[in-house]
Amino acid sequence: MIAYLASSAVLAAHVVPVLASDARVGWTALALTAIAAMLGVVAWATFRGRLLPGEPVLTPVLLVVAGGGLSGPVRIMTIGIAVFAVLALHGSVRAWAVRSVLGLAVLPGGTALAAITGANDLSWRSAAVLSLVPFVVPVGLVMRNINRVLTQQETVSARDALLSSAGGRILAAQQVDEVHRIGIDLGNRMIALAPGVVMIIVKARGGQLTVARSIGLDEQLHGRLLPDRVLDDPATVFADMVPGHRYWHMEYVVDRHLLLGGTRPITDAEVDAYRNLVHQVVLGERNLISRAELLHRAHHDSLTQLANREYFFDTLTDAVTSAAAGSVAVMTVDLDDFKQVNDTHGHGAGDDLLVEVAHRLRAGAGPNGVAARLGGDEFAVLLTGLTDAHEAERIAWDLRDRLIAPIRVGGAVGHVLHVGASIGISGARRDAAELIHLDGPDADLVRVGGAGPDAAELIREADLAMYAAKAAGKNRVERFTPVPAPR
Helix, strand or coil: CCCHHHHHHHHHHCCHHHHHHHCCCHHHHHHHHHHHHHHHHHHHHHHHHCCCCHHHHHHHHHHHHHCCCCCCCHHHHHHHHHHHHHCCCCCCCHHHHHHHHHHCHHHHHHHHHHHHHHHHHHHCCCCCCCCCCCHHHHHHHHHHHHHHHHHHHHHHHHHHHHHEEEEEHHHHCCCCCHHHHHHHHHHHHHHCCCEEEEEEEEEEECCCEEEEECCCCCHHHCCCEHHHHHHHHHHHHCCCCCCCCCCCEEEEEECEEEEECCCCCCCHHHHHHHHHHHHHHHHHHHHHHHHHHHHHHHECCCCEEECCCCHHHHHHHHHHCCCCCCCCCEEEEEECCHHHHHHCCHHHHHHHHHHHHHEEEEHHCCEEEEEEEEEEEEEEEECCCCCCCCCHHHHHHHHHHHHHCCECCCCCCEEECCCEEEEEEEECCCCCEEEEECCCCCCCCEEECCCCCCHHHHHHHHHEEEEEHHHHCCEEEEEEEECCCCC
């Protein structure tokens, strides 16, 4: 913008010298028109960020025409330098080269035309003219180098800003897939800053190298198997898959291979940026995995990997608070004569038994159930989404049948054990003002209810039902059943 304003000021300042020159009226008008056209050319390049079609040829012609209305080569040289300085900041090297070569003829041509129009009588062959001609090229060259340096600095700053902002987004992500989406978005935006680079992430899976991610390319490479030589000669391996990318950089980053391919040599700054991107994605992945592991350890029993008491109680509380009436039930499960297993076969066999019991409870609870180990050989199952009053009992009897099936402990040379389980059931939602009693031998245990029971009360009721099942002979199911309060 500074170059544009300076160039526009120089062009506007030369309107007065054109009007004051001795050029004939028609040529004066043409010179003023050429100056106005050059103002438009530099404005277009500045505000559109690209050159007008044919500009490298058009600009030297306009400069010659403008020179026909100026007295003296210095004035022609001045507006030439001002215009070329702006246009050198835009367009390709080819456009700059064409403009520079044709620009060598601007000063002699403008001087010769000024002699014809009567603006001055200086010969274009004079030393005063020819000695100034070579200055056209260095001006454009200097401006292009300035532009290249500024553009690189701007790209680096923009890339650093992207990496900085993405770091916070990745650390705030809640899912690994979200981390990957942020990484892909960041990679695409980095490539947009400096086109011509592609990034391919290769991982070793099952003893084979596989494309885990590709940025700057379509997704057809995703999951493609690659030969081992890709790490030594990526240009050959990707010659057909990524045509035109002859320059490659490969390095191992944490647990994956980073391959950068370019249609031009890849700079050290670009390598650092993409390496930084991969490190941020890996850090985000590992943070989420570590967080998930810590949460799992905090919420699950270390032996059986079932939910622990605290997590089960929290989940039950949420279910009681939000579930529809009659859609939630709690079962407490206590293994029958588990102490004899430890006493007879040892605690190792007991642990093996508990792990298998947990597996069967998890399978029997189904997708809407949460199985938990409350301690020792005490387990609990939360059922949600129940559709009828007897569904929980059907699931409980199915669990009982699963648990009485033989269980092998201690490996192939171990023992086959037969255990049973006493199961108590309590429903979640109850009507107000009702009398609750327990089916079975402990039917004298009653309470008068107001609102439906909370989580703690549900577990207590299920425990009472479970104790009743044990008292009735073990290896059976009992339900805590509400009845209308007497009037």
